[in-house]
Amino acid sequence: MTIEGSFEAKPGQFYMLRGIGSFMTLSRPISVFDVEADKIAFMYRVVGEGTKYFSKLKEGDEITLYGPYGNGYPVSDYKDKKVALIGGGMGIAPLFYLAKQLDNAEIHLGLNSRDLTAEQKQYLGQLYATHAPTTIHIDTDMSEKLDFSKYDAVMTCGPEIMMYKLTKKHENVYVSLEKYMGCAVGACLSCTCDVAGKRVKVCKDGPVFKGSEVSYDDAIKLL
Template identity: 65%
Template structure:
C-alpha cells in the first residue's frame, strides 16, 4: 500500500491524486487503484497522468461510487495500486517528429505524461464550459504548456478548427465520436480507448472492442490502437 501526497480538486468533478513511491509506466498505460477501507470489490482503472521522482499522479473524474470515494481521500490515506497495465502510445517512434495530441474531457488525462515524453508536440484540449472555472482551465493549460504549445477549446467541436493533416502522427483520447473524427483527419492516428474493466489482465472479457474485424481486449491488446484499425461504427 502507498500513501497519498495530495488529492486536489481541479474542476466540478475532476481531481488529481498524487501518490508517493517509485513507479514506472509508459504514456497510455494505466494502473488499477483500490482503497482497502472502502466498499469497493473491484479496483478502478485510471490512466497515468504523470510520473516523477518518488511519485505518480492520476487525473480522474467522479462518475460512480468508486471515484466518489477516491475524491474524499486525503493526504496520508493509504491506497493500493497494481500496474502498469496495457500497451501505450508509440513514443520512441515519434520522438523527433511533428505530433499533435488531441484530448476531450477526461481524455486529456493520459496526454500529460505523453507530452512530457515527446519532443514539443502541439496539444489540443477540449472541455465543456461548465467542467472547470476559467482559473482552473488556465492552471491546467499552463501545466500542459510546459511540454508543448497548448490550445484549449471550450464547448465547440475543436476538430473543425485544427489542420491535423500537417502532422506526422496524431495521438488522441476522449469521447469516441471525437476520436472517430480525428482518425478521419489524419491516417496516422493512435487512439486510446476508455472501457469498463474488471480485471486488467484479459480474463473477464468486460472491455472488448472491435479491432480489425475481431473482438479484442482493451486492457491487454490496448488501450492504445491505431485509429484505422478500430471500428467506431456505432458513433455517428
C-alpha cells in the same frame, strides 16, 4: 491524486486503483497522468462512488494499486516528429505524461464550458504548457478547427465520436479507448471491442490502437 513511491509507466498505460478497506469489489482503471522519481499522479473526475471515495482521501492515507497495464502510445516512433496530442473531457489526462516524452508536440484540450470554471481552465492551460504549446478549445469540434497536414501523427483520448472524426483527418491517428474493466488482464472479457476485424481486449491488447483499425459503431450512430 499523487501517490508516493517508485513507479514506472509508459504514456497511455493505466493502473487499477482501490481503496484499502473500502466498499470496492473491483479496482478502478485510471490513466497515468504523470510519473516522477518518487511518485505517480492520476487525474480523475468524480462521477461515481469509486472516484468519490478517492476524492475524500487525505494526505497520509493508503491506497492499493496494480499496474502498469496496457501498451501505451508509440512514443519511440514519433519521438522527434511533429505530433498533435488531442484530448476531450477526461481524455486529456494521459496527454500530460505523453507530452513529456515527445520533443515536438502540440497539445489541444477540448473542454466543456459547463464542466470547469474559468480559473480551472486557466490552470489546466498553464499546467500542460509546461511541456508543450497548449491550446484550449471550449465547446468546439476540434476535428474541424485544426490543420492536420502539419502533423506526422495524432495521438488522442476522449469521446469515441471525437476520435472517430479525427481518424478521418489523418492517416496516423492513435486512439486510447475507454471501456469498463474488471480485471485488467483480459480474463473478465468486459472490455472487448472490434479492432482490425477481430475481437480484442482493450485492457490487454490496448488501450491504444491505430485509429483507422477501430470499429466505431456506437459513435457513428450518434452522427
